[in-house]
Amino acid sequence: MTLSDVANRAGVSVATASKALNGRAEVAPATRERVLRAAAELCFQPNVLASGLISGRTRTVGLLTDELGGRFSIPILLGAENALGNGQMSVLLCDARGDAIRRQHYIRTLLARQVDGFIVVGDSNDVSPSLTRDIPVPVVYAYAESADPRDLSIVADDEGGARLAAEYLVLHGRRRIGHITGPESYRAARDRAAGLRAVLAEAGLLPAGDPLFGEWSQRWGRHAARLLVAACPDIDAIFCGNDQVAAGVADALRDLGRRIPDDVAIVGYDNWEDFAADCRPPLTTVDLNLEQLGATAGNHLLAALDGNANSGVIRQHGRLVIRESTGPALPR
Amino acid sequence: MTLSDVANRAGVSVATASKALNGRAEVAPATRERVLRAAAELCFQPNVLASGLISGRTRTVGLLTDELGGRFSIPILLGAENALGNGQMSVLLCDARGDAIRRQHYIRTLLARQVDGFIVVGDSNDVSPSLTRDIPVPVVYAYAESADPRDLSIVADDEGGARLAAEYLVLHGRRRIGHITGPESYRAARDRAAGLRAVLAEAGLLPAGDPLFGEWSQRWGRHAARLLVAACPDIDAIFCGNDQVAAGVADALRDLGRRIPDDVAIVGYDNWEDFAADCRPPLTTVDLNLEQLGATAGNHLLAALDGNANSGVIRQHGRLVIRESTGPALPR
DNA sequence: GTGTCGTACGAAAACGGTTTCGGCAAGATG
DNA sequence: CATCTTGCCGAAACCGTTTTCGTACGACAC
Numbered sequence: 203m204t205l206s207d208v209a210n211r212a213g214v215s216v217a218t219a220s221k222a223l224n225g226r227a228e229v230a231p232a233t234r235e236r237v238l239r240a241a242a243e244l245c246f247q248p249n250v251l252a253s254g255l256i257s258g259r260t261r262t263v264g265l266l267t268d269e270l271g272g273r274f275s276i277p278i279l280l281g282a283e284n285a286l287g288n289g290q291m292s293v294l295l296c297d298a299r300g301d302a303i304r305r306q307h308y309i310r311t312l313l314a315r316q317v318d319g320f321i322v323v324g325d326s327n328d329v330s331p332s333l334t335r336d337i338p339v340p341v342v343y344a345y346a347e348s349a350d351p352r353d354l355s356i357v358a359d360d361e362g363g364a365r366l367a368a369e370y371l372v373l374h375g376r377r378r379i380g381h382i383t384g385p386e387s388y389r390a391a392r393d394r395a396a397g398l399r400a401v402l403a404e405a406g407l408l409p410a411g412d413p414l415f416g417e418w419s420q421r422w423g424r425h426a427a428r429l430l431v432a433a434c435p436d437i438d439a440i441f442c443g444n445d446q447v448a449a450g451v452a453d454a455l456r457d458l459g460r461r462i463p464d465d466v467a468i469v470g471y472d473n474w475e476d477f478a479a480d481c482r483p484p485l486t487t488v489d490l491n492l493e494q495l496g497a498t499a500g501n502h503l504l505a506a507l508d509g510n511a512n513s514g515v516i517r518q519h520g521r522l523v524i525r526e527s528t529g530p531a532l533p534r
Numbered sequence: 535m536t537l538s539d540v541a542n543r544a545g546v547s548v549a550t551a552s553k554a555l556n557g558r559a560e561v562a563p564a565t566r567e568r569v570l571r572a573a574a575e576l577c578f579q580p581n582v583l584a585s586g587l588i589s590g591r592t593r594t595v596g597l598l599t600d601e602l603g604g605r606f607s608i609p610i611l612l613g614a615e616n617a618l619g620n621g622q623m624s625v626l627l628c629d630a631r632g633d634a635i636r637r638q639h640y641i642r643t644l645l646a647r648q649v650d651g652f653i654v655v656g657d658s659n660d661v662s663p664s665l666t667r668d669i670p671v672p673v674v675y676a677y678a679e680s681a682d683p684r685d686l687s688i689v690a691d692d693e694g695g696a697r698l699a700a701e702y703l704v705l706h707g708r709r710r711i712g713h714i715t716g717p718e719s720y721r722a723a724r725d726r727a728a729g730l731r732a733v734l735a736e737a738g739l740l741p742a743g744d745p746l747f748g749e750w751s752q753r754w755g756r757h758a759a760r761l762l763v764a765a766c767p768d769i770d771a772i773f774c775g776n777d778q779v780a781a782g783v784a785d786a787l788r789d790l791g792r793r794i795p796d797d798v799a800i801v802g803y804d805n806w807e808d809f810a811a812d813c814r815p816p817l818t819t820v821d822l823n824l825e826q827l828g829a830t831a832g833n834h835l836l837a838a839l840d841g842n843a844n845s846g847v848i849r850q851h852g853r854l855v856i857r858e859s860t861g862p863a864l865p866r
Numbered sequence: 867g868t869g870t871c872g873t874a875c876g877a878a879a880a881c882g883g884t885t886t887c888g889g890c891a892a893g894a895t896g
Numbered sequence: 897c898a899t900c901t902t903g904c905c906g907a908a909a910c911c912g913t914t915t916t917c918g919t920a921c922g923a924c925a926c
Contacts, residue, residue: 204911204912204913214875215875215877216876216912217916218874218875220912220913220914221875221915224914228875229875230873233875247648262626262647270608270611270612271608271609273605276602277603280602280603280629283627287628292626292644292647293627293628294594294627295625295627296615296619296624297615311624315624419812421812450812476808476809480753480778480782536883537882538883546905546906548882548883548884549906549908550906552883552884553884553885556884559903560903560905561904561905562903562904565904
């Protein structure tokens with residue numbers, strides 16, 4: 203299955219066979235045809251590694267993630283893999299499990315394997331230190347932001363997503379809107395709260411109490427919903443920091459006898475289908491468009507490999523997925 | 535950054551440098567030390583590709599999955615990546631998205647990249663046709679079973695897992711045990727039902743009605759729980775086909791005024807933390823040990839690469855994770 | 867018929883490694 | 897002291913491919 207075999211079968215030299223297969227000019231059409239046919243018959247594989255290696259391109263990129271187990275990495279990874287696959291690239295996957303030592307190890311391994319570039323999928327929360335200084339190939343940061351503005355980072359537009367949700371609630375006549383979300387230590391939680399606050403201010407509405415920061419769980423959602431209803435009995439909408447919280451909120455509100463969406467509208471975040479679509483009632487929620495984010499990262503990496511590198515921060519817009527938990531507009 | 539540079543700096547020949555770096559025997563410790571130091575100083579990368587290529591090993595395996603988006607692939611992938619990483623292997627990831635054409639394309643691509651072997655992560659449901667005949671490298675099937683018994687398949691032991699759950703319920707004094715699960719078209723659903731049936735028969739108990747096959751959703755869980763309670767008012771335990779169903783069942787039972795676990799115990803399946811641990815009450819459930827399954831697959835692939843190929847079907851045992859939904863043993 | 871040119875092809879070198887094999891020195895044995 | 901063994905090293909061959917460069921050959925102009 204080597205090039206010599208093909209050359210033999212086609213009755214030409216290895217040099218000619220190489221040129222024919224690589225589409226170089228100085229080969230007669232008939233000869234090229236014979237070589238291609240021979241290669242096809244022998245199922246010859248151009249042996250990407252040796253050829254690619256020597257001439258500098260492996261058509262492989264390293265994808266470095268920190269928490270593949272979480273549900274955010276996967277859609278990003280899928281989007282990136284898809285985009286890169288269209289560019290004939292393959293993806294070497296490494297999960298550093300949040301451990302800096304493991305990450306360094308993987309970076310070295312991937313570099314030793316001569317990857318053409320990196321996509322670093324991070325934790326949206328922290329600005330991750332730039333890896334670029336040590337890396338001789340292009341890097342695109344996805345979901346997390348690099349500390350170095352010369353790098354290119356693609357992140358989710360949490361504030362914009364929250365604005366979508368809040369504007370929808372306001373537009374549908376909700377006036378007393380509360381916010382229950384995850385830990386304040388999460389940038390996503392703060393940004394989403396900021397988006398809501400901005401929309402309420404623009405609409406001349408007062409928020410129903412301060413945002414309730416807690417954790418990303420149903421349990422917290424249930425607990426906080428009770429607190430919020432007790433503090434603001436006239437509440438008519440709750441914007442939740444994610445779908446788990448929203449599911450807990452919906453659960454507690456039902457226990458309290460509030461009808462959803464008639465008395466209180468609920469909006470979640472993440473569009474985590476298993477929670478959002480199967481909730482009682484199904485949740486209106488913000489989809490992060492993570493797959494698109496991954497695809498964007500992949501395409502920018504391809505561009506960088508072609509020499510058109512970008513830098514800065516790109517915010518991937520989310521979109522509002524409307525289900526029953528917000529209902530029709532309130533009569534007013 | 536080539537081997538010659540290292541050899542030069544260390545004052546030895548390329549041959550010696552090669553041997554030193556590869557840990558071969560015929561090199562004096564002092565010489566090896568000098569070479570290693572020179573390599574480190576020059577940041578020499580052993581260039582896995584070229585070296586591996588020529589001597590036939592790329593130290594890369596292809597991981598082919600059908601539905602990375604689902605929640606089963608990921609733990610398997612993590613386990614496999616971990617096991618392979620310990621063997622200095624890297625993982626090229628491809629998601630065929632359930633499309634046969636895409637899968638063939640990926641197989642060709644990976645073969646062209648000279649992967650040393652494959653792990654095929656399938657849908658546990660169907661026996662997937664063997665790929666081995668077309669593939670000149672070892673293949674291990676994970677989660678799905680290959681149609682060809684000469685292949686090696688690692689699958690989850692659904693019947694055994696169900697037995698764990700059922701035996702626990704029986705041991706704790708439950709006597710009227712019902713079963714609500716997913717579509718009968720799923721092998722997993724049938725096997726789990728069979729495991730329960732076997733245990734009940736051995737204990738001399740009658741099942742509380744036929745298994746209710748439906749879908750893998752909370753909605754179905756809620757609906758089926760109402761049916762089951764209406765049909766068997768004296769029911770004291772429900773074994774659910776997965777955690778989503780179990781969460782729905784718990785929800786409906788609370789609405790019906792049944793206490794969990796006092797009146798009715800619930801056991802789920804999958805140990806999907808987000809559902810199981812955050813349920814009211816937290817769910818006792820069967821963990822599939824998928825990460826272990828992936829690790830087993832990885833290790834068997836490593837063994838196959840060393841010439842010790844196995845074949846047949848290996849069933850990965852699950853384990854029971856005990857939370858509050860089963861409570862203490864009933865007084866009897 | 868002769869000279870010029872362009873094209874198509876192949877021999878050979880290069881690439882960055884590994885592996886084989888022969889030689890050399892030092893120590894062991896007789 | 898002679899011989900043998902052993903350990904260590906490097907020259908050279910090798911791998912599959914690309915690339916350079918030389919050459920054979922046909923076409924065409926004169």
